[in-house]
Amino acid sequence: MWWRAQGIVVLALLTGIATADESRFSELENYISQFTKADERIPLNIIGVSGDLKTNLEAYIGELSQEDLSQWRETLPRLRKASREALESMGYYQAEVKFTRQQKSIDVHITPNKPVIIERVKLSYVGEASNDIAFTAFKETFPIKEGQVLHHGRYESAKSLLQNMALERGYFDGKWLEHEAIIAQGTQQATINLRYDSGKRYKFGQVFFSQSASESTLPVELSLLEKLVTFNEGDDYEADKIIKFNKLLLDSRYFNEVRVRADADLAEDYYIPVNVRLAADKPNQIDVGAGYATDVGARVSLAWRRPLFNERGHSIETSTELSQVRQSTTVRYGIPWTHPLNDTLQLIAGFKREHIDDSALTNNSILGVERQKKRESGWQITEALRWSRESYKQDNGDKGQSDLLLPSYTISRVRTKGSKTDPERGDRQSYQVEFASPDLLSDADLIALRAGWRWLDTFANRHQLGFRADLGAILSSDFDSVPLNMRFYAGGDQSVRGYDYKSLSPRDTDGQIIGARNLVSMSGEYTFKLTTRWRLATFVDMGNAFDASNEGLKTGAGVGVRWISPVGPVRLDVAWGLDRDNNTPRIHFFMGPAL
Numbered sequence: 001m002w003w004r005a006q007g008i009v010v011l012a013l014l015t016g017i018a019t020a021d022e023s024r025f026s027e028l029e030n031y032i033s034q035f036t037k038a039d040e041r042i043p044l045n046i047i048g049v050s051g052d053l054k055t056n057l058e059a060y061i062g063e064l065s066q067e068d069l070s071q072w073r074e075t076l077p078r079l080r081k082a083s084r085e086a087l088e089s090m091g092y093y094q095a096e097v098k099f100t101r102q103q104k105s106i107d108v109h110i111t112p113n114k115p116v117i118i119e120r121v122k123l124s125y126v127g128e129a130s131n132d133i134a135f136t137a138f139k140e141t142f143p144i145k146e147g148q149v150l151h152h153g154r155y156e157s158a159k160s161l162l163q164n165m166a167l168e169r170g171y172f173d174g175k176w177l178e179h180e181a182i183i184a185q186g187t188q189q190a191t192i193n194l195r196y197d198s199g200k201r202y203k204f205g206q207v208f209f210s211q212s213a214s215e216s217t218l219p220v221e222l223s224l225l226e227k228l229v230t231f232n233e234g235d236d237y238e239a240d241k242i243i244k245f246n247k248l249l250l251d252s253r254y255f256n257e258v259r260v261r262a263d264a265d266l267a268e269d270y271y272i273p274v275n276v277r278l279a280a281d282k283p284n285q286i287d288v289g290a291g292y293a294t295d296v297g298a299r300v301s302l303a304w305r306r307p308l309f310n311e312r313g314h315s316i317e318t319s320t321e322l323s324q325v326r327q328s329t330t331v332r333y334g335i336p337w338t339h340p341l342n343d344t345l346q347l348i349a350g351f352k353r354e355h356i357d358d359s360a361l362t363n364n365s366i367l368g369v370e371r372q373k374k375r376e377s378g379w380q381i382t383e384a385l386r387w388s389r390e391s392y393k394q395d396n397g398d399k400g401q402s403d404l405l406l407p408s409y410t411i412s413r414v415r416t417k418g419s420k421t422d423p424e425r426g427d428r429q430s431y432q433v434e435f436a437s438p439d440l441l442s443d444a445d446l447i448a449l450r451a452g453w454r455w456l457d458t459f460a461n462r463h464q465l466g467f468r469a470d471l472g473a474i475l476s477s478d479f480d481s482v483p484l485n486m487r488f489y490a491g492g493d494q495s496v497r498g499y500d501y502k503s504l505s506p507r508d509t510d511g512q513i514i515g516a517r518n519l520v521s522m523s524g525e526y527t528f529k530l531t532t533r534w535r536l537a538t539f540v541d542m543g544n545a546f547d548a549s550n551e552g553l554k555t556g557a558g559v560g561v562r563w564i565s566p567v568g569p570v571r572l573d574v575a576w577g578l579d580r581d582n583n584t585p586r587i588h589f590f591m592g593p594a595l
Contacts, residue, residue: 487515
């Protein structure tokens with residue numbers, strides 16, 4: 001009997017374990033089935049409306065499943081409620097809705113009927129905003145107008161616009177005294193009453209500069225930083241001025257981290273203190289590059305910058321480039337003049353060696369000083385004085401040396417929209433005049449004029465047009481004394497594609513390139529965007545460097561591909577020089593921005 005009882009107990013235990021395992025297996029099966037069962041979503045067919053109204057209905061109702069069909073009694077009230085809210089939110093308060101359950105779908109028949117029309121909009125201000133010209137102008141541009149259909153989403157957005165403008169202009173205590181949309185169901189008309197109390201406008205208080213925790217003192221003189229402040233203490237608060245202030249500090253490149261905060265909670269008597277936190281723990285910047293361009297061949301570059309060389313805001317920058325055609329090195333020392341960014345002096349020293357059309361070798365050394373002035377309009381003025389010494393040697397044995405002292409004046413402007421390396425649209429203009437005279441320690445008598453234009457625009461997101469034009473002229477009573485490096489040449493990646501780099505120019509009796517008095521170069525390019533990174537292009541270039549106007553322009557045309565890399569567009573072109581005797585295609589490879 002004992003063993004029989006013991007067997008019963010064991011059997012019971014095994015049965016319990018088996019039942020528990022089956023239960024767990026069933027739970028696991030149900031859990032897995034949530035992710036593996038077939039898609040049961042069913043279509044919602046909305047009939048009678050389209051556009052935004054249809055989209056809004058779909059958003060309010062959401063996705064429907066087979067379960068919603070099988071539980072139609074519970075589903076129908078939810079559908080009616082969601083559709084009513086969707087229609088009323090867009091001004092249709094008397095719409096008729098009928099739901100029909102099909103075997104594998106749901107049909108929604110909508111008769112929108114007459115919408116609610118805004119009969120009257122009354123917007124008024126209390127507080128200092130009532131005398132603020134920005135708020136007065138906002139009344140004229142207020143997006144809710146009489147005669148429009150009452151759209152609750154746009155109504156709320158319009159209110160948010162006003163509130164955001166109040167915060168951006170320093171009305172931190174603003175509140176709604178009245179905001180209502182009154183609907184007369186009988187006439188289907190609405191009256192909107194909005195009354196906003198802005199309170200008192202806050203003002204800028206004192207600016208406090210501080211360094212990161214690891215450094216106790218500011219690395220640059222306080223007087224220099226104060227020149228970057230875009231407002232005066234006591235000025236009315238504007239968020240745009242804080243944003244501009246932050247940008248100027250970053251653009252100075254003195255600091256690798258900038259934080260400008262104006263916290264209204266810290267205000268005293270409506271004056272907001274502005275706290276600026278700065279970090280300059282990465283004083284050196286080094287850039288190393290390698291690449292290839294058809295004009296100059298394989299090249300490597302090295303640049304070292306120290307944007308903050310001393311506490312007076314001076315900077316130093318060196319750059320070196322080595323290529324098959326050109327080798328150069330330049331040192332620039334920057335000094336803030338009347339403003340750290342908008343008015344600076346640049347002391348320059350450099351050397352460049354260049355092979356011109358494999359027939360001449362030039363060496364050019366320069367020393368100079370530039371004053372760069374930036375205007376609010378975006379124009380930059382550069383006044384410069386540089387000393388230049390050039391020595392050259394041609395394959396026919398001709399060689400020489402000349403010294404020039406060149407005062408110059410340049411005005412330029414760049415405007416872009418979108419990415420700086422890959423803008424959607426923009427333009428660039430540049431105009432320069434420089435001269436030399438034997439009366440001013442020069443070996444040549446000349447006036448050099450240069451102008452350049454770039455224009456870019458994008459249409460329908462995928463189509464881009466670009467135009468380029470460059471003009472130049474040298475006026476001299478003795479052109480033979482003008483150094484080779486100052487003369488004009490055409491042909492190459494940035495000039496007339498389909499022709500070798502600097503190959504379009506007058507030649508001497510030995511066929512040596514000697515440079516020209518005049519330059520004309522033009523280009524038109526169409527680009528089609530395949531993807532975000534890849535584009536196809538076709539182009540026509542025209543230009544020449546010439547002494548006499550009857551020499552005519554050379555034409556190049558071709559096709560290419562563009563890859564938009566993280567550092568800028570990479571261009572690969574195949575071009576034909578249409579005026580060459582041997583019209584074999586020439587490949588051009590170049591990396592750089594379109595403007």
